[in-house]
Amino acid sequence: MIEVKDITKKFGRKQVLKGVSFSANKGEITCLIGINGVGKTTILNAIMALTPINKGQILIDGEKIKKESFDKLTFIPDAITVLPNMTIADSMQFMRDYYKSWNEQRATDLLQFFKLNPTDKIAQLSKGNTAKVNLLLGLALDVDYILMDEPFSGIDMFSREQIADVFTSHLIEDRGVIITTHEISDIEHLIDKVVLLDEGVVIKQFNTEEVREMEGKSVVDVMREVYQS
Amino acid sequence: MKVNFNNRDPVYVQVVRHFKEQIATNKLEPGQEIPSRRELAGQLKINPNTVQRAYKEMEEQGLIYTERNLPSKITRDEEMLQSVREELLLEAVHAFIASVHSIQVPFDELVELLREKYEEASDEKGGQQ
Amino acid sequence: MKSYLKLTSFELSRFFKLYLVLIAITIISQIIGVIVYSNSYLNEMNKVIYEEQMPKAEFLEVYGRSSLFNLTQTLWFLGPIALCIVALIFYVFFIWYRDWFGKNTFIYRLLMLPTARINVFFAKATSIFLMVLGLIALQIVLLFIENMIYQWMVPNEFRTDMVVSQVIQNFHILDIIIPTTITKLILYYAVGFMAVFVIFTGILLERSYRWKGIFLGIGYCAIAAAVFVLPIIIQELLQKNYLYLVELIIIEVILGLFVAACSIWLSSFLLKHRITV
Known part of the structure; x- marks a missing residue:
């Protein structure tokens, strides 16, 4: 379980996170939703120790992040994390070199799944294919948790469908996923849990099936209620 | 398999319902293997946990059964299969009556119209075959 | 350790193309320099001796013998060295900022590699260091080659032969870059390594605290430099040499190690807890 406990974060004078708490379980897809600029990316960065937090605590399976953790959880940011002059094969080699958790079989599967050409240069890929390479490099690791930042933003429809397919495939298996988005429609039926953020706080978190069952509401209904009141 | 899910009912309930329809119309036969949790999730593009929950629900209702580690199968229990058909029929009739009730049509007129339309639909279907 | 080595070779490969360009510029420029310098000296000599009929002895008196040392004062020779120095100083910063x-x-x-983040720091520092060493090795080899070309072009009687080490010793800048004694070598390069650590720490302070970090970074570099040169300044201010040279060197070594250790510790802390992507 990834536990985010009452974290706060200031950028200069601006308080971006004002005590955010939530948890994400293994085997579940947890979605952080918020209108842009509510600190979703900051939360993911904080979990990965890529930015310091002012207060609060983040635990991964009950422990603070340490170097070994990076073989246990992976972050797929909204930007490419390998060098633009690498080919896809180079970038895979880079990952293979450093990560014990690199799974060659899964990497090959993903390459086929996304129909990517390993000799293509990163710099010359379309936005959609760049996102797929990003996913490939993250998903090919045998990790327990995967963090994804806006995997659907600015990508063509077919790539979006392909990426959505990842979530139901064996590629995710029983891993814990935290995904941020401001556009729910692509994944409404794929997520287990929703964390709604606004103005740096969690305003509501719920289990999608429970909300449908108990209140007869869709995720969008709840969002409308929460954000428009 | 393609299902249009609505966003307001629990997805697992919709999956169970979908299975019942398939069983009632004999598209799924007694004893037939059903897809694995992950296969179905992939086909329907829904969360595997949801499928898991739907399967659990169906197992509890006796719609499917699992022997050891083999894939789950549709029940062979005739009584059960019959009751599924009845349940769906009853549901459809309930919905029908509810909507017809609001138009306040006399019962005899309704029955007549019903017979007429039903035969028309059957003829059309028969003509196609 | 394995990650550190891999990262170092990776960092080297990232600068390798530009590095080759630097090497090529240095080789071409300096070799052309020898030829141009030797030719112009020979031309001058031909003009004066054969056209103006000046006796050889008088020519040598007026114009002096040529020497490799004179060559090292030309732009052909110093230009590429300056370029390499500037490029590497620039790269000390660029090696970090390019990743952001x-x-x-x-x-x-x-930062997400499953290894201690300080390894990234060490890898970057090592690759800078290795690139500096590489250029120095190149310069030494080049000096020998240039000496050969020069001796081959200019006749014996018109030149003052020097061995490469003499050329180096005679020329203060070269003497720093290519120390002629082991002690000097260790001292200069230890200071260089320390300086890289300090500057890296400054960069990481900036990367961790951004605007505030610029001042912190500059402040840290200033304090580190001050600590390091303190004994020398005190002696200068008091106008007295309390310490023998050896003692001064020992104190400097201790201070240098102290500053380097502080930089590594602070960098490690920043990379672990304060860095922001």
Whole structure:
């Protein structure tokens, strides 16, 4: 379980996170939703120790992040994390070199799944294919948790469908996923849990099936209620 | 398999319902293997946990059964299969009556119209075959 | 350790193309320099001796013998050295900032490697150091080659032969770059390594605290430099040499190690707890 406990974060004078708490379980897809600029990316960065937090605590399976953790959880940011002059094969080699958790079989599967050409240069890929390479490099690791930042933003429809397919495939298996988005429609039926953020706080978190069952509401209904009141 | 899910009912309930329809119309036969949790999730593009929950629900209702580690199968229990058909029929009739009730049509007129339309639909279907 | 070595070779390969360009510029420029210098000396000599009929002895008196040392004072020779120095100083900063800026955000990957983050720091420092060493080795070899070309072009009687080490010793800048004694070598390069650590720490302070970090970074570099040169300044101010040279060197070594250790510790802390992508 990834536990985010009452974290706060200031950028200069601006308080971006004002005590955010939530948890994400293994085997579940947890979605952080918020209108842009509510600190979703900051939360993911904080979990990965890529930015310091002012207060609060983040635990991964009950422990603070340490170097070994990076073989246990992976972050797929909204930007490419390998060098633009690498080919896809180079970038895979880079990952293979450093990560014990690199799974060659899964990497090959993903390459086929996304129909990517390993000799293509990163710099010359379309936005959609760049996102797929990003996913490939993250998903090919045998990790327990995967963090994804806006995997659907600015990508063509077919790539979006392909990426959505990842979530139901064996590629995710029983891993814990935290995904941020401001556009729910692509994944409404794929997520287990929703964390709604606004103005740096969690305003509501719920289990999608429970909300449908108990209140007869869709995720969008709840969002409308929460954000428009 | 393609299902249009609505966003307001629990997805697992919709999956169970979908299975019942398939069983009632004999598209799924007694004893037939059903897809694995992950296969179905992939086909329907829904969360595997949801499928898991739907399967659990169906197992509890006796719609499917699992022997050891083999894939789950549709029940062979005739009584059960019959009751599924009845349940769906009853549901459809309930919905029908509810909507017809609001138009306040006399019962005899309704029955007549019903017979007429039903035969028309059957003829059309028969003509196609 | 394995990650550190891999990262170091990776960092080297990232600068390798530009590095080759630097090497090529240095080789071409300095070799052309020898030829141009030797030719112009020979031309001058031909003009004066054969056209103006000046006796050889008088020519040598007026114009002096040529020497490799004179060559080292030309732009052909010093230009590429200056270029390499500037390029490497620039790269000390660029080696970090390139990972944050532009389209790629490689720093995400570097910080998410399943290895101690200080290894990234060491790898970057080592690769700078190795590149400096490489250029120096090149310069030494080049000096020998240039000496050969020069001796081959200019006749014996018109030149003052020097061995390469004499050329180096005679020329203060070269003497720093290519120390002629082991002690000097260790001292200069230890200071260089320390300076790289200090500057890296300054950069990481900036990367951790951004605007505030610029001042912190500059402040840290200033304090580190002050601590290091303190004994020398005190002696200068008091106008007295309390310490023998050996003692001064020992104190400097201790201070240098102290500053380097502080930089590594602070960098490690920043990379672990304060860095922001």
